[in-house]
Amino acid sequence: MNTTIEKEIFDIIGDNHQMTSAETPLRADAFDRTDNQKMEVIEHHFEIIMKELGLDLTDDSLKGTPHRVAKMFVKEIFSGLNPANKPKVSVFDNSYHYDKMLVEANISFNSTCEHHFLPIVGKAHVGYVSSGKVIGLSKLNRIVDYYARRPQVQERMVMQIFNELKTVLETENVMIVMEAEHLCVSSRGIKDESSFTSTLQYGGVFNQKEFRDDFYKLIQRT
Numbered sequence: 001m002n003t004t005i006e007k008e009i010f011d012i013i014g015d016n017h018q019m020t021s022a023e024t025p026l027r028a029d030a031f032d033r034t035d036n037q038k039m040e041v042i043e044h045h046f047e048i049i050m051k052e053l054g055l056d057l058t059d060d061s062l063k064g065t066p067h068r069v070a071k072m073f074v075k076e077i078f079s080g081l082n083p084a085n086k087p088k089v090s091v092f093d094n095s096y097h098y099d100k101m102l103v104e105a106n107i108s109f110n111s112t113c114e115h116h117f118l119p120i121v122g123k124a125h126v127g128y129v130s131s132g133k134v135i136g137l138s139k140l141n142r143i144v145d146y147y148a149r150r151p152q153v154q155e156r157m158v159m160q161i162f163n164e165l166k167t168v169l170e171t172e173n174v175m176i177v178m179e180a181e182h183l184c185v186s187s188r189g190i191k192d193e194s195s196f197t198s199t200l201q202y203g204g205v206f207n208q209k210e211f212r213d214d215f216y217k218l219i220q221r222t
Contacts, residue, residue: 022156022159023156024150024151024152024156024160030081031083031084038070039067039070039071039073040070042066042070042073042074044066046066046069047066050062050065050066076149077110077149078112079149080146080147080148081150081151086146087139087143087145087146089139089142089143089168090135090136090139091133091134091135091169091170092133092135093134094130094133094134098130098134099130100129101127101129101211101214101215101218102127102130103125103127103218104127104140104141105123105126105218106123106125106219107123107124107125107126107140107141108123109121109122109123109124109144109145109148110148111148111149111152111154112151113151113152113182114151114152114153115184117151118184119183120148120152120154120181121180121181122179122196123178123179123180124177125176125177126144126161126165126174126176127174127175127176127206127218127219128165128169128173128174129173129204130171130173131169131170131173132170132171133168133170133171135169140165143164143168144161147160147161154178154197154199155199157178158178158201159201161176161201162176162203171204172204173203173204173205173206174201174203174204174206175202175206175211175212176200176201177198177215177219178198178200180197181196181197182197185197
């Protein structure tokens with residue numbers, strides 16, 4: 001049983017949106033169960049939650065909700081937890097020798113705040129300068145989507161996407177900007193509906209101000 005002091009600490013971490021790890025915290029046995037087994041357990045426990053809230057699960061509108069929520073958690077909004085769902089990315093030689101910046105702007109993503117399990121909705125802007133390798137444009141979207149589909153902290157998410165692209169492209173020349181609305185800020189707590197959160201990560205040539213300025217100019221045109 002958590003003590004009162006521990007619960008106060010939990011609230012402080014959640015209200016301040018603190019990140020305790022650069023990697024998504026996962027248990028060693030996270031994938032011992034199949035998706036269907038996980039769904040059965042989640043369905044059972046979510047039914048208990050709904051009943052504790054006083055909802056009547058004999059109602060036609062509600063009785064399928066525990067199953068729908070379990071399926072949504074495992075198959076959709078948290079599918080990025082499972083490495084088996086990681087997008088297969090084919091890397092090609094930069095045979096046409098394009099040596100300038102490539103930017104994919106306004107990549108929509110939907111994630112979930114790990115502190116309150118409320119949505120994070122936003123846009124990602126990704127740019128890189130090839131050091132000899134390139135990937136298809138749609139793969140940039142898929143990589144963003146994969147790391148977004150898990151309980152997240154925005155600072156961690158931008159770092160994970162950045163590190164993945166560095167590894168795939170074999171270059172430090174990567175820059176990412178993410179802008180998002182956090183419903184844990186807009187719908188609870190301070191209830192600020194106008195603010196949004198921006199994070200960025202960059203390396204290689206983007207350490208030079210002129211490259212960052214060019215990146216910002218390109219994403220502002222969209």
